[in-house]
Amino acid sequence: MPELPEVETIRRDLDREVAGKKIRAVDVTGMRSIRRHKNKKEFISQLEMRKIGGVSRKGKYLLMRLDAGDVLVVHLGMSGQLLRAKGPKEPLPKHTHVVLTFTQGGQLRYVDPRTFGELFVTAADDLESQVSELAHLGFDPLDDVMSWTRFGDLLYERKAKLKPLLMDQRFVAGIGNIYSDEILFAAGLRHDRSSDSLSSQEVRRLYRAMVETLQEAVKHRGSSLADEQYRDLFGEVGDFQSQHKVYDREGQPCRRCRSSIVRVRVGGRSSFMCPQCQV
DNA sequence: CGATCTACCTGATGGC
DNA sequence: TGCCATCAGGTAGATC
Numbered sequence: 001m002p003e004l005p006e007v008e009t010i011r012r013d014l015d016r017e018v019a020g021k022k023i024r025a026v027d028v029t030g031m032r033s034i035r036r037h038k039n040k041k042e043f044i045s046q047l048e049m050r051k052i053g054g055v056s057r058k059g060k061y062l063l064m065r066l067d068a069g070d071v072l073v074v075h076l077g078m079s080g081q082l083l084r085a086k087g088p089k090e091p092l093p094k095h096t097h098v099v100l101t102f103t104q105g106g107q108l109r110y111v112d113p114r115t116f117g118e119l120f121v122t123a124a125d126d127l128e129s130q131v132s133e134l135a136h137l138g139f140d141p142l143d144d145v146m147s148w149t150r151f152g153d154l155l156y157e158r159k160a161k162l163k164p165l166l167m168d169q170r171f172v173a174g175i176g177n178i179y180s181d182e183i184l185f186a187a188g189l190r191h192d193r194s195s196d197s198l199s200s201q202e203v204r205r206l207y208r209a210m211v212e213t214l215q216e217a218v219k220h221r222g223s224s225l226a227d228e229q230y231r232d233l234f235g236e237v238g239d240f241q242s243q244h245k246v247y248d249r250e251g252q253p254c255r256r257c258r259s260s261i262v263r264v265r266v267g268g269r270s271s272f273m274c275p276q277c278q279v
Numbered sequence: 280c281g282a283t284c285t286a287c288c289t290g291a292t293g294g295c
Numbered sequence: 296t297g298c299c300a301t302c303a304g305g306t307a308g309a310t311c
Contacts, residue, residue, distance in 0.1 A: 001303085001304035001305085002304060002305090003304060003305095006304075032287095032288090060304095060305080075305085075306090076304090076305090077288095077304090077305055077306080078288090078303070078304060078305055078306095079288085079289080079290090079303085079304080079305095095289080112288095112289095113288080113289050113290065114287085114288045114289050114290085114303090114305095115287080115288055115289080116287065116288070116305060116306075117305085133306080133307090159281090160281075160282090161282090164281095164282085167305095169305090169306080176304055176305070177303095177304060177305085178304060179304095222304095223304080224304095225303080225304070226291090226303095227290085227291070227303075229290095229303080229304075230304065267282080267283070267284090268283080268284075268285090269303090270302085270303090281311105282310105282311090283309105283310085283311080284308100284309080284310075284311095285307100285308085285309080285310100286306105286307090286308090286309100287305105287306095287307095289303105290302100290303090291301105291302085291303085292300105292301085292302080292303105293299105293300090293301085293302105294298105294299090294300085294301105295297105295298090295299090
């Protein structure tokens with residue numbers, strides 16, 4: 001579900017809503033969402049009576065600093081949600097796996113029907129060295145400013161097809177199936193163009209499209225598709241789906257040239273593109 | 280090395 | 296009404 005714009009929306013709200021709060025109690029249902037830990041007790045003891053500091057993000061990972069020098073890491077997978085609740089009286093949604101209750105009142109709940117997401121606590125010093133997914137993440141397209149010539153060098157080195165490359169978290173962190181399609185449309189490039197075949201003008205267009213599409217999506221608080229599974233911290237849907245140019249628009253007219261948007265299969269997943277505007 | 284697959288899960292949807 | 300297949304924002308690991 002959530003890609004960089006959705007995770008960034010949640011990060012900003014978390015930073016305002018839970019930073020500075022102290023965790024009084026932790027409730028965990030089942031081991032699947034905390035599978036990196038040996039048992040519930042080991043996970044819970046690292047959180048209880050700890051104060052949450054600032055909340056940051058690396059790609060699609062949320063990092064919540066704890067006062068003991070540890071970090072609570074959250075990855076939402078396909079269907080994870082972090083939801084704020086006023087208190088324990090609010091009914092628990094189905095598939096709630098972890099609940100943090102704060103001393104000041106209020107709760108933070110982790111809900112995840114498909115259970116591909118996870119939470120774990122690790123020492124801040126070990127993040128880069130011990131957690132290999134985080135250690136190998138590529139640059140963050142919004143946080144790490146880069147010249148487009150440098151971006152062009154990185155593209156040239158990889159010699160991969162553009163869509164799988166944009167979705168490769170080791171290359172650039174935070175882009176998934178929706179935003180890779182939207183970025184490639186904005187750049188006017190096909191998903192199967194080789195990354196070493198781009199003219200300098202195309203490199204510039206791709207870089208601009210990546211940054212601007214993601215920034216615009218953050219402004220709209222992310223994309224919620226038909227199932228509205230993406231919800232922000234307050235349970236509200238995002239708004240960027242109404243701005244989608246290609247994603248989930250099969251058969252509808254291209255907003256630029258009126259051609260019919262087509263759906264193609266790339267690496268087992270659906271991709272959407274305008275056959276006219278993308279070359 | 281890259282490309283391609285499969286597995287991990289639940290739930291919604293559509294065809295018959 | 297139900298049954299079955301297909302699909303869904305992600306990632307890791309196996310296999311070629």
